[in-house]
Every structure is written in C-alpha cells, then in structure tokens.
Amino acid sequence: MQPVSEACEIISNTETSTDTWEMTVETKKIASECKPGQFVHVRTGSGFNPFLRRPLSIGPCNGNRLRLIFIVRGEGTRLLAEMQAGEFVDLVGPLGNPYQLPDNDEVAILVGGGIGVVPLLILSDYLSQEKENHFLLGVRSHDLLPVLPDEIELRGIEVASDDGSIGFKGLVTNLLESKLNDLRDRSVRIYGCGPEPMTRAIKEICMKRKVPAQVSLEVPMGCGVGACQSCAVLREDGVGYLLVCKDGPVFDINDVDLTPGGSS
Amino acid sequence: MNMSITMAEMSFRTPLLTGSGTFGYGDEFKSLVDYNTLGGIVTKSVSLEPRAGNKPPRICETSGGIINSIGLANPGVDSFIANKVSLLPIDETRVFLSVVGNSVEDFLAVVDKFETIADISGYELNVSCPNVKRGGLEIGGDQDAVAAIVKAVRAITKRFISVKLTPNQTSIAPMAQAAVDAGADALTLVNTLIGMAIDTEKQRPLLGNVTGGFSGPPLKPVALAKVWQAAQVVDVPIWASGGMVNGIDCIEFLLAGASGLQLGSVLFTDPFSPQRVLNEMEEYCSHHGVAEISELVGALKV
Ligand SMILES: Cc1cc2nc3c(=O)[nH]c(=O)nc-3n(C[C@H](O)[C@H](O)[C@H](O)COP(=O)(O)OP(=O)(O)OC[C@H]3O[C@@H](n4cnc5c(N)ncnc54)[C@H](O)[C@@H]3O)c2cc1C
Ligand SMILES: Cc1cc2nc3c(=O)[nH]c(=O)nc-3n(C[C@H](O)[C@H](O)[C@H](O)COP(=O)(O)O)c2cc1C
Ligand code: FES
Numbered sequence: 001m002q003p004v005s006e007a008c009e010i011i012s013n014t015e016t017s018t019d020t021w022e023m024t025v026e027t028k029k030i031a032s033e034c035k036p037g038q039f040v041h042v043r044t045g046s047g048f049n050p051f052l053r054r055p056l057s058i059g060p061c062n063g064n065r066l067r068l069i070f071i072v073r074g075e076g077t078r079l080l081a082e083m084q085a086g087e088f089v090d091l092v093g094p095l096g097n098p099y100q101l102p103d104n105d106e107v108a109i110l111v112g113g114g115i116g117v118v119p120l121l122i123l124s125d126y127l128s129q130e131k132e133n134h135f136l137l138g139v140r141s142h143d144l145l146p147v148l149p150d151e152i153e154l155r156g157i158e159v160a161s162d163d164g165s166i167g168f169k170g171l172v173t174n175l176l177e178s179k180l181n182d183l184r185d186r187s188v189r190i191y192g193c194g195p196e197p198m199t200r201a202i203k204e205i206c207m208k209r210k211v212p213a214q215v216s217l218e219v220p221m222g223c224g225v226g227a228c229q230s231c232a233v234l235r236e237d238g239v240g241y242l243l244v245c246k247d248g249p250v251f252d253i254n255d256v257d258l259t260p261g262g263s264s
Numbered sequence: 265m266n267m268s269i270t271m272a273e274m275s276f277r278t279p280l281l282t283g284s285g286t287f288g289y290g291d292e293f294k295s296l297v298d299y300n301t302l303g304g305i306v307t308k309s310v311s312l313e314p315r316a317g318n319k320p321p322r323i324c325e326t327s328g329g330i331i332n333s334i335g336l337a338n339p340g341v342d343s344f345i346a347n348k349v350s351l352l353p354i355d356e357t358r359v360f361l362s363v364v365g366n367s368v369e370d371f372l373a374v375v376d377k378f379e380t381i382a383d384i385s386g387y388e389l390n391v392s393c394p395n396v397k398r399g400g401l402e403i404g405g406d407q408d409a410v411a412a413i414v415k416a417v418r419a420i421t422k423r424f425i426s427v428k429l430t431p432n433q434t435s436i437a438p439m440a441q442a443a444v445d446a447g448a449d450a451l452t453l454v455n456t457l458i459g460m461a462i463d464t465e466k467q468r469p470l471l472g473n474v475t476g477g478f479s480g481p482p483l484k485p486v487a488l489a490k491v492w493q494a495a496q497v498v499d500v501p502i503w504a505s506g507g508m509v510n511g512i513d514c515i516e517f518l519l520a521g522a523s524g525l526q527l528g529s530v531l532f533t534d535p536f537s538p539q540r541v542l543n544e545m546e547e548y549c550s551h552h553g554v555a556e557i558s559e560l561v562g563a564l565k566v
Contacts, residue, residue, distance in 0.1 A: 002295035005535055043533065048509050049328045051480050051533055092296065092535065222323045222332065223532045225296070227288030227308075229337040230323035240316040241337070246292075 001033040003095050003225060007088045011065065013081070016148050019072040020115070021081045024065055025089060031066035034058050035098030036123035037216055037250040041224035042068070043090035044079040054080070055221050055245070057118040057193070058094060060125055069118045069146060095224050096249045099123055099214050101131070102189045108133035109183075111176050111202060113194020115146045117157075119216055119250075120193055124155055134158070134179055138172025138198065141165045173201040180209060189213070192253070200258045213253040219244045233257070265549050266556045267542065269303070271501035271523050272424055272449040274385060276303030276358060279518070279557060280538050283505050283528030284309055284362040284388060284428070285334065289344075291351035296535035301542050304358030306452075306526065309390045311363075312370045314340035319472035324461050329480030329507070330529055331459045333473035336364055341374045349381055358385040360426070366403075368416045375417050386424025388503075389413060389448075392432075392455035404430035404455070407439055411446040418447030426503055428452035429494075431486050440494040452503040452526065453490045457483060480529045483507040488520055495521025495562060509537065511544020518560040 008025035016022050030040065041053040054076045059067035072081050083089055099119070102108045108127050110120040117137050127133045135157045139145055142165040145152065152159060159167030160175045168175055172194075180188065190213035192202045199215050206213045222230035226246030233242050234257035242248065242256065267278045277300070284306045287293060317337025324331050339347065352359050361378050365371040375387060391413060392404040403409045414427055427443040429436065431454035440451055456477025461470040469475075487506025495502055503524035504517035514525045530537045545557065554560060 005296055048481055048530075048533060050325055051328060051330055051529065052323075052325055053533060220321050220323050222330070222529075223286070223288075223292070225288075225292045227292035228286060228323075228332070228532065229308075229317055229334045230332060232317060232320050232322055232337070234320075240314075241320075 001029065001094060003093055004029060005090065005092045006030060007090050008066075010083055010085050010087050010089055012085050013083055015081070017143060017145055020144070020146055021070055021072065023068045023070070023080065023083070023089070025068065025091070027064050027066050027091065030058075030091060030093045031061040031064050034061065034066070034094035036126050037099035037119050038094040038096050039119075039249060040066075040068070040091040040093030041095060041221070042080065044076040050076045050079075052076070052222065053092065053224065055095075055218075055224060057216070058122060059118045060121045069115065071115050092224060096245055097247070099191055099216075099250050101126065103187075105187055106189045107131075107183055107186050109176065109179055109188055109190050110135045111172055111190060111192045111194070111198075112137045113172060113198040114139060114144070116192075116194030116198070116216070117146050118193070120191060121147070121155070123191055136160070136172050136175045136179065138175075138194065139166065171198075171201070173198060173205060176202065176205060180205070180211065192216070196258065196260070199253075203253050203258055206253055214250050215253050216249045217244050217251060217256065218249070221245055265546050265554070267546065269523055269558050274358070274424060276524070278303045278542055279514070279523060279525045280542065281306055281360075281503060281524050281526045282531065283526040284390060286528040286531050289348045289351055290353045290357075290359065293531065293535055294353070297531070298539050299353055299356045301538040302357050303524070304360055304385060305353065306360045306388050307352070307362050308338055309336055309362040309364035310338050310341050310344045310374060311336060311365055312341055312373050314338065314343060321470065321472055322476075324470035324476075326459065326461050326478070327482070329478060329482040331461055331471060331476040331478050332456070333471045333476035335473065341377050345377060345381065354383045360384070360386050360388050360424075362388045362390050362428075364390040368413050371413050372416055372420060375421055379421060379423075384423065386426065386449070387417070387421070388426045388428050388452055389417060390428050390455070392428050392430035405433050407442040410439060411442045414443050414446035414448050424449045426450035426452045428455055428505070429490075430455050431457050431483075431490050431506070436490045436493050437497045440498050444498045444500050448500060450501045450503060450524070451494060451498065452505055453494055453522075454483075454487045454506050457486060479507065481507045481509055484513060488516055491517055491522050492520040492564070508541070509534075511541045511548055514541055514545055515548050515560065518557070519562070519564040521562040521564070523558070523561045
C-alpha cells in the first residue's frame, strides 16, 4: 500500500512501565493494510517544535486499531506521552519494507531487545497461527519490560534480563545460542530488532552458524519516504549506502555494515 | 481568486514549488502531496558522477529546525536519466532539474545531458550547497566562479535558469547582480546556513560530517532579508527558500519581492502543507481584497 497521512483518534495512551507508553489509535487504512516490520512517521503535535516526525514501529493491530509502544527519550516522545484519549495524532504510513515470512519448513526465532520488541509482536501475530516460532526478549530488568507481564506470558515470550530479575540472567543472545543448539537439525530464520550491540551480536552468531536473519534498524529520519537521503546506513559491500526508510527498516543482516559508526 | 503567477514568461498554476533535496525526484511523495497545489517541483540536485553522500548520521534536530549533512547523495546524471526521469510528474507539474558540480565543466556536462529530456521547464543551478568539501561553498561565495558557471550554462541552453545562492555571505546584492548579469532568468534565495549541534553526553557532533546545512523556521528571517536585499538590485523573479511553514510566511516572502515560494523541510513534517499553505494564502487574500496573488509581489511598504 502507498503511504497515506491520517489523523487518527487516540483510543488510549497509558504508561505501562517507567517511561514506556502504549498508545492505541484508530486508523482508516494503515492498521488493516500494514505488514509486520513497517513503521509510521508520527507527528508530535500540530506545531513545528520539535520539527521532525518520530518514526515508530507498527505494533499489534486489531481491525483498524493499531498499537504504538514507545519510550520517552526526548521532547518528541514526551509530547506523545502527554496526548490524551479522544485527541488526534497524525500518522504517515505504512512505511518501509516488512519482514519476509519464513519458508515452509523454517522455524522462526524472534529476538527483541527492549523496545525493539514492538515490530516482533505484530510479526508473532502473523506467525503464531501456522508457523513454529520462538520469541526471545532481552531487557535490563523486570521493571523495564516494554510490554505488560500478562502479554509476555500470553505470547510465551522467553525473557532474559541483565540483572536476572526476570527470566534468564544474561543476554538475549545467550538465549538465542541455546535455542539454536536445541534446533540444530532444523532450518531456522532469525527476526531481530533491538539496540545496535544486540544486532551486531546476532550478526556474529549468524555468520558463525550460517543462519539467515532479518533485522530492523533505527536511525534518525527526515522525510520517512525515501526523498531526503537522511537515513543512510552503510552497505556491507562498502558500495555506498542504503536508506533505512525505503530499503529497510528491515534488512537482510548480511546487507548492512553494523560496525559502530557505520549505521549511526 | 487567481493564484496563478507568471515568471520569465512561464505561467505557474500556483506560486508554490518544492525545495531541492526535500522532495526527491517527485515520485516519493506521490500518494501524500496533491500536485495540483504546486506550480512546480525542483528535483534533488544531480551531479555528473554519482555521489554516495556523507557519513551518517545525516540529520539532527535543533530548536525549531533541522541540520542536514546529506552531502548531495545522488545517482549521477546518467543513472538519473536512465532510471528517474520516467518517474518525474512531468505531465502534471512543471519540473526544474537541480544541477550541482565542482566546476564549470561539471555543470556544462550535466546540463548538456539534460537538454535531451523533453518537457523540462528549466534548471536550478546549485552553487551553494554547504555539505560538499570541493565546490559548493567555495563556488557559492565567489562571484567570478558563479558568473562563469551561469554564463557557460546560458550559452548552451535556451531553457529557464534559476541560480540558487547561499546565505553564508555578508552581502547578497553583488552576488545576485553577478548571477543576473551572467544570464540567470531567476534567483533562488536561499540555500541552508552552515550549522552544527553537539551531543554533550557523548561529547560528539550529532552529525557524521560535524557541520551541516541548517533549515526550517529559524532560517526564515535570514532568507527574508536576503530576498528583500536582492529584490532591491535585480529585476528577475526570485524564488524564496527558507523556513516557510504556513501561508503567512509565504505572504511575507511575496511582499519582500519573491514570486516563487519553495516549500522545503516543512514537507517532512506536514506533507499536506502545499494544500494548507495555499488555503491560508487564499484566506489572506480574501481578507485583504487581493484578487491576483501577483499583486503582492514586492508590495512591501517601507
Ligand atoms: C523504523 C524505526 C522504528 C522505531 N520504532 C520505535 C518504537 O516502536 N518504539 C520506540 O520507543 N522507539 C522506536 N524508534 C526510535 C524512536 O524513533 C526514537 O526513540 C524517537 O525518535 C526519539 O525521539 P525523542 O523526541 O524522544 O528524542 P530526541 O532526542 O528529542 O530526538 C531528536 C531527534 O533524533 C531522532 N532520534 C533520537 N533517537 C532516535 C532513535 N533511536 N532512532 C531514530 N531516531 C532517533 C528523533 O527522531 C529526532 O529527530 C524507532 C526508530 C525507527 C527508525
Ligand atoms: C535534507 C535536505 C536536503 C537538501 N538537499 C538540497 C540539494 O540537493 N540541493 C539544493 O539546492 N538544496 C538542498 N537543500 C536545501 C533546500 O532546498 C532549502 O533551500 C533549504 O532547506 C531551506 O528551506 P527550508 O527551510 O524550507 O527547508 C536540502 C535541504 C534539506 C533539509
Ligand atoms: S528519511 Fe528521508 S530518505 Fe529516509
């Protein structure tokens, strides 16, 4: 679907854990036509300060309703957190390329780091009916869960935490390694989204084990539609750049150079 | 109310244009922007050779505006002609190709190839990009260099030429005069100001290129002054560029002497802005008994 600009009514906007907000909005077309991995470019109000829209992953959708989950980092997300049910928020979307669903015999392993879990939630909705999939999530501690504990349980998400306050004590990539060991005889495909160090670690694991992976990347954006060249990420082959908004945000992990300073 | 305007014997259905580099090659925003509201589009600048662009990050926000260090990333003229020309909305809207280069020869080579493309309304010569180390600024501040480029391009095309100048110079009038004397049909004022922002936590620049081009609403007063100053010394049409986000901003530029109005960064925030800005300008006109938008050009009372 070509992207559209929609003023969407906010159905609810609540803080689910410290500085993490869930906003459900009513869209006309975006929710029903988007695919897992795509994003929306969100206007933070009706004025021009802050100037730019904020890119946010499309979370789980239900009919015309779409869920955004975001962390308050700076001014733009602070303004989004202040918005109330009944107000309208302006979204441009759906933008970017979605995750490619696994082939018939493939097992999907979803690997989220913190707020990077968002596009994997909608992906797991697409997979859960018919495809074997395993959903792993890394967080710093139990009080910084990006989604409510009920949802973690409902979706059967296996959690790793830095401090061991929830789930496995360690990194989500440790969980991934043991999952890959368990599934040694199967063909698997990894779906990742999270902070850069996690994505880099996934890449190392994939290279070592020759496992395919698609990852979603985050970089600052201007237009969000491929017009301004702001969102460049270095190509793995060194021949120039790819655009996260148009060529991504989901990339084959072998196509992008993730060395620090490469993508951001 | 008549929103159409004539510049250099070309009629435009509205005074609105898109700023180079903010609207790609005209196809990216297709489902979001109503082309009927635009008098024309100006493409992303195209150079002779492909340019990969600068090291990321390439964009950051500052109070009320943005700084970009794209570095003129573009596929180069040959690839542009092979792959992008067919995407230009030529039937619907006037199209102006923005040309950038490091030398007179570069500009000539690109324009020469563009002459083969049908139905193009003209060129905008970008002698003012702050994001490339060679050319760009060095050219943009040098009257002789600018005049040489304009004169050379003038000699090989009958098409309309606007010359886009940098605000990073103390006095715009002599540069404006030099460009017009060399054969420019119009001037585009202004490109971005050089700017910079720092992440104090990391003690690093926010842009991979350290400095970049500053645009958005905070640029508007600077652009307005440059348009006004240039309008005092040249007779050619002026295309304003710099920080416009609403109809009243646009009216200010018309009063100061501009007849074309380029919407730039605002398209990122509000792709609906051409329609909205047009409505706001119409509203202004009806409140002020203005029947033709062209009546406002240079109508400032000083
Ligand atoms: C495709 C994509 C999907 C994303 N999905 C989510 C999501 O589902 N939930 C979520 O919480 N965050 C998500 N992010 C990150 C989110 O866009 C930033 O956290 C947000 O823009 C920060 O804005 P701010 O006003 O809080 O911060 P500020 O620091 O005030 O932002 C200043 C500028 O930097 C940009 N910026 C700052 N941090 C980032 C970042 N990490 N990535 C991209 N731009 C940034 C902002 O957009 C803005 O232009 C996503 C980013 C991308 C590119
Ligand atoms: C991301 C971005 C890319 C740009 N690229 C170009 C370019 O290739 N050529 C050019 O002449 N101007 C370029 N500009 C400058 C704009 O056309 C415009 O002159 C400037 O941004 C000021 O207008 P604004 O404040 O309305 O954006 C670019 C601006 C931005 C924000
Ligand atoms: S944000 Fe403009 S090209 Fe990606």
